[in-house]
Amino acid sequence: MTTPFLLLSDEDNVLVAMRHVKAGSSIDIEGITVSLALDIPLAHKIARRDIAEGETVRKYGMPIGVATAAIAQGEHVHVHNIRSAYTPTYALQDADGRDSAVNAKVGAA
Amino acid sequence: MTGIMGYLRQDGRKGIRNTVVVAYLVECANFVATKIVAGFPDDDVQLIGFPGCFPNEYAQAMMEKICTHPNVGAALFISLGCESFDKVRATKAVADSGRPVKTMVIQKSGGTRSTVDMGRDWVRGALAEVAGTKRVPMAVSELIIGTICGGSDGTSGISGNPAAGKAFDLLVAEGAACIFEETGELIGCEEIMAERAATPELADELRASVAKAARYYDTLGYGSFAAGNATGGLSTIEEKSLGAYVKSGDSKISGLIKPGDVPPSGGLYLMDVVPDGEVRFGFPNISDNAEIVEMIASGAHLTLFVTGRGSVVGSAISPVIKICANPDTYRNLSDDMDVNAGAIIEGTASLMEVGQEIHDLVIAVAAGQQTKSEALGHREFILTYKTFDPIGPACLPRSAA
Incomplete structure (x- = not known):
């Protein structure tokens, strides 16, 4: 099974979508088949493996933030479940009150 | 060979463009500067400016560096007249670089219409002058x-x-x-x-x-x-x-x-x-x-x-x-x-x-x-x-x- 998700560094615990991947898609994460609960837009991230609350999130082999909740393998990793170790991230709400950054929720509706 | 023919400036630097800039020195002069530039839709005449009325060494120095950038051939400053930007210092910096430069003060030039007319006249002359800039190979x-x-x-x-x-x-x-x-x-x-x-x-x-x-x-x-x-x-x-x-x-x-x-x-x-x-x-x-x-x-x-x-x-x-x-x-x-x-x-x-x-x-x-x-x-x-x-x-x- 080819995967639309890219691993940037062996040390990473996230994978990056190289195209928009629809909710319900079965994807292979290093031999384990995971069904995506939500749409994952191009260049958004999913968990490569289970990430514990408080664990450092790594991309490019470097820390990009800290998990604010437990994140399951295959789950969308974004502003709703990780935070910066420096300054808070600013995101806007859509007109319907949804966080526009976490537009994967659209696919779940 | 790269094929690049630079515009040679007096300080030895070379530009890849040969622009005449019109710079307003406070927002109050922006409209007049914009009108001057609008008279030259087919020429390389560009609008830049600084909106503030309070003095600032950074903005002053940046304006002088930009107006003596190798891509710039000549500069026209448009002042309202009462702003704090040091137009005398800026004009001298451009003149010392060997470029054509002119400063027009709206309060002393009869207002909007006459400053626009005078500005366009000056830009026409500056375009003719910078057209003669020496071109040299550039690495x-x-x-x-x-x-x-x-x-x-x-x-x-x-x-x-x-x-x-x-x-x-x-x-x-x-x-x-x-x-x-x-x-x-x-x-x-x-x-x-x-x-x-x-x-x-x-x-x-x-x-x-x-x-x-x-x-x-x-x-x-x-x-x-x-x-x-x-x-x-x-x-x-x-x-x-x-x-x-x-x-x-x-x-x-x-x-x-x-x-x-x-x-x-x-x-x-x-x-x-x-x-x-x-x-x-x-x-x-x-x-x-x-x-x-x-x-x-x-x-x-x-x-x-x-x-x-x-x-x-x-x-x-x-x-x-x-x-x-x-x-x-x-x-x-x-x-x-x-x-x-x-x-x-x-x-x-x-x-x-x-x-x-x-x-x-x-x-x-x-x-x-x-x-x-x-x-x-x-x-x-x-x-x-x-x-x-x-x-x-x-x-x-x-x-x-």
């Missing part, structure tokens, strides 16, 4: 190239920025001076960046510049991170930073400069754009064009602009090459984009191929080819208030040696 090693990213998304750090980094590596190897910037978007990268410094003392300066940016943005309460960055998949400033950092390529870092400092020789330079001292005047750079203007003040002949969400801006004075990291954005905005780095995401081009394409386009644009934003008429310009201390002795180790 890649005489180019200064800046890079920024704007409207970044999760593709920027995977395709567009690393491809720009490959182009920078090629240009630095050919002796060009390349500038990367926005220390607020290098937060989280300070250690890996410091390892590339030419000297340990410069490494300390690089770390300190990022620490200053982190403090500054922390006080302001917002990182250098727009809402659209998050929509595009970036979750934190450090994630954005790591993507932005790769624009710098793999070359050794030769020095740290501040806006207006011209790189003393070829190599790779970090520009520290965050003001010194206590936080004042607001955000360091209110939007992308303020950063482009600062690199132009440091002599950048052209700028590589990497975008994922899809910026359409160009710049006054120096052409902007737009590199689109996101293949969907490229399809949507292809009339505005010079390079499709989204091909890397889709697997139809390699990083090295796109890096080479960017490098070759830099040479072609330097030789006169118009970029997409240039042809569309984009000439954005922003200059605001800042405060800087001069760079320390460890910042330019080679020139100090």
